[in-house]
Structure formats: C-alpha cells, structure tokens
Amino acid sequence: MSFRVQRAIAPLAFALLASQPLLAAPAPTPAGATGFRLGTLQLFALRDMDNVVPNDGSVFGVGVPKPEVSKVLQQAHAPTDRISLSVDALLVRMPGHVVLLDTGLGPKIGGSLMASLAAAHVRPEDVTDILITHSHGDHVGGLATRDGALAFPKATIRMSATEWSYMQAKGSKALVETIRAKVQPFKPGAEVVPGITSVPLPGHTPGHSGYEIRSGNARLLDIGDSAHSSIISLARPDWTIEYDGNGAQGRANRKALLAKLAADHERIFAPHFPYPGVGFVEKTGEGSYRWAPALPR
Template structure:
C-alpha cells in the first residue's frame, strides 16, 4: 500500500526527540515516576491437541564467564566470534529454569521443579493451579535445578502426586555421595515409580532416554490430536552455545561425547519432523523449533504456530 507519505530518518528522529520536551512545556515541575524494573511473565500456555501445556518461569539467574561452561573444546576467538554473530555478551549469560505443567484433562503432570519449593509453587499458582492438584511429578534428571523444589525438608512439595523418574537416573545418583540427591530425592524414594525408554507416564506422554547430560537423562514426547511437542530438558542448555553448536562441550554434561551425540540425534529429529520443543534453559518461554543450519542448528522461537 502506497500512502504517498514520506519522512526522512533524520526528520523522524528529530521529531521523536522533540516530543518529551514539547510534552513538558507549560506543565510545571515534572513529577517523579518510580520505575518498576525489568519483569518477565511467569507462565506461557499453549494447546497441543487436547493437552494444555504451560511453561513455568521458576527462576532465572545470571552466570559469569560462560566460556567456562560452554564450548570447552573451542578457543576464545571462536567463542567470541560466535557470540558476536548472535549479539550476546561473552562475560555473562542468563540462565532460565522452566518446568512444564501438562494438563491432559485427566492428569496434571509437572515436569521438574526448579531451584526451590517457593519458586515452583509460586509458578504453579501463577498458572492457576495449586500444588495439591498436581497428580504426577516427573523428574527428567537429578541435577539441583530440577529437583530443588521437590521438598523443603519437611515433606514433599507435591504431596498428592505420584513421583516419576528414570530407573537408570535414580540408580546412578543413589550410588554416589551427592548432597542434592541425599537432601531432595532420597527422603522421597518410596514415592517414586520408575520408567524406561518408551514407557508411558500417561496416555500421550512417552519417556525418551536422552543420555549424556546425565546417565539416565529423560526427555518426554507429548502427543495429542495428531500434534507432537517434546520436552527435552537439558539436551541443549543454551540456544547458541549448545543448540546451534551441538559438538561444543558443556561443563555440566557427565559424558560429553555422549551428550553431543544425543544433541545431534534429537535436534536432527526435531528439525526433520518439524516438532516443537520446550528446552528447560532456553530463553523463556523456552518454546521453539530447531532448524538445520550448516553443520549445526538454529533456534527458532515459537511465535503463534500452536495458537492456530
């Protein structure tokens, strides 16, 4: 559409700059308006067939020196070049912790719990539910940022929920001297039931073994109404430094070679089949797609595809 209206960039900038001054003329001393600071939404809800899928913001944290976490097998120059191309800094990174709540109509299934009980309970309540309504509490793996909200030491946070995790994951951590397992998981051991690769947590919710980050790390494929969405937890921990470059080593991965192989396998499947996913540490709301790009992949954030 051609309206015949034209304005130069210089004129537009000049006019915009003049607006605050013009608005203040004749108004007397301007009142001070308190700023509120940055804010992010706590929930993001989409429909997948008959499933209601809600990403929960259970917390976020800034981490220093990201090259000490990601790309351990690449030099500083490569890390800086890749970061510059993605327009992200190299001295700090922002981590997101995104559990997912799935309402199947018959079950209310929570995947992972964030860093602490307070954060996950607040997020569940922001989504319109209570902790007592959760029927299944599924743990993808037993790092502290996933099991931290299981208990405050006085009992389970989700007292009415059946607790579910991978058998291999539980057995591995049970055999270690790990304080997080001892404090968060072991006290609830009698509440857990165990699944293996291909097992169903509920109808349309299937466990997928995705090892490497931890020995028994599980992803979960959701399927309803002919649509699919994968919850891939920590298969990739960053949208550039891990997802885009799946062979880059990550300090948190227990078996770095196996983790890289799993990343490639899962991302190739998602890109080929055009299946959306929620990644626990992707920028909130952590929902998007993977596309093949060169020898790696590219993260495409969800816009409105699942709204249609």
C-alpha cells in the same frame, strides 16, 4: 533479574548446586505461567529462576578459545561476556492428571515455581504426576519444601530406573529419602502417563530422559538438558558443555537430536532456553541450527 553461580550447576551431584558461593546475591525471578494449547490439552510454561554463567570457558565451549565462543554470541547479537539461561518447568493438564515436568531449583535457592503454579491456578496438592528429566538440582530441587517435606504430597514421581539409581548414588541423600516412597521408576521409552512417552537421551546424566506429549496429531518434546544455550548449544552442538556427565555421549546425543528435530519440525520445550522456551529448531548449515520461538496458535 539474574544471578550468577560460580561453576553454576554441577553435573555430578544434586547437592553441589546449593553449596556454590554466589557471585552476586540472587534476586527472585518474577513468577510466570504462559498457557498454550496442544491439541485438546492445556499446557503452561512455568518460570522458576534465571541463571547467568560467565563466558570464561568453564561451562560452554570447554577447550575452545574464548574468542570463538564470543564470536558465536556476537553473531546472535548477545553479550559476549556471559551466557544467560532460564530455569523453567512445564505443566500439562489432561483428563485425570495434572502433570508437572521437572520442579526447578526449589525454595532453598529462591525458585519461583510455586508462585508460577499459583498463577496457573494450580495448587501443590493438585499435581498428580511429576516427570523428572534428570536428577540435577535445578530439576529436582523443588520436590521438597524449605523444611524438607514433600512439596507435592499427592504426586507420583516418575523418572527412568537408570536415573533413579544415579540419584540414589550421587544425589542429595536427604532429598532421596524424602521422595523415596513416591518414586515410580520406568524403563526407557515407556509411556509414563497416557499421552506422554519417555524418550531416552543419555549423556547429560546416565538416565536423562525427554518426554514427548501427544494430543491427536499435535506433539511436543520436552528435551530436558539435551541443549542448554539457545545460541551456543544450537550453533555449535559439537562443543563440550561442562554440565554433561559424559561429554562425548552428550555431544553425540545433542547432534543427533537437533538434526531430527529440525528435519521433523517438531515443536519442543527447552527448560533452559529463554522463557517460555517453546518453539522450533531450524537448520542453518551443516551441523548448525538456530532457535525459533513459537507458541502454538
């Protein structure tokens, strides 16, 4: 099931998401835990919620005539009146660590992350490390329970130092205070846990980070919110997305990242691409790409 949030997830403040009026009552997204191997590691893509935004020029293709956006959707055999996005997270099991990358919208919004974790046979107290790509509500909302307590009481919460400063200035003050004692900021590019290295990808937020996971010769990059729509963000990475705090920097980062991913044929996890969000970016033309979903065999 899907829900639509007017103006969807705001780019500048965590609290704005929860305060947005719903255009339709949200229905719970079924739990999902899709397991796959990366080298010797066990990973799970975890469902949290689905989100649908209107194709009205307010989010995707800002400043672009609506027929041009509709044409891109039509060419991909997708509905032209709306853009569907997933809200997902990634779990990595490794010796000594159970690592969760982002936490979804959280129980106050109706996220299914906890049920998806249970489907992967993981309890909240099992999680040792939480890696945050950035501090928007659909990535940090699940850090707290419905009553405002720590959702993962034994986990160290890691995000870039720049993003932690940004969250303290722009995010939910209640959530900041809840997690403050558990946060360990890192410098961009640091190895945050053994085998997982942060990748600075600014533009969406000042300290937005991806995470590259390696096991032997196998690797996978969690791209965070460098790209949102598996159709529009790839076909036209030069278009502005309203979610990006710095539109010009967001476009530049997206174009450079997609070009590198296509050239290197590196597998990615994209939390807003169709669940389970694992696959490759393939070049289709000069500055344009397409999504090729593919779980490791």
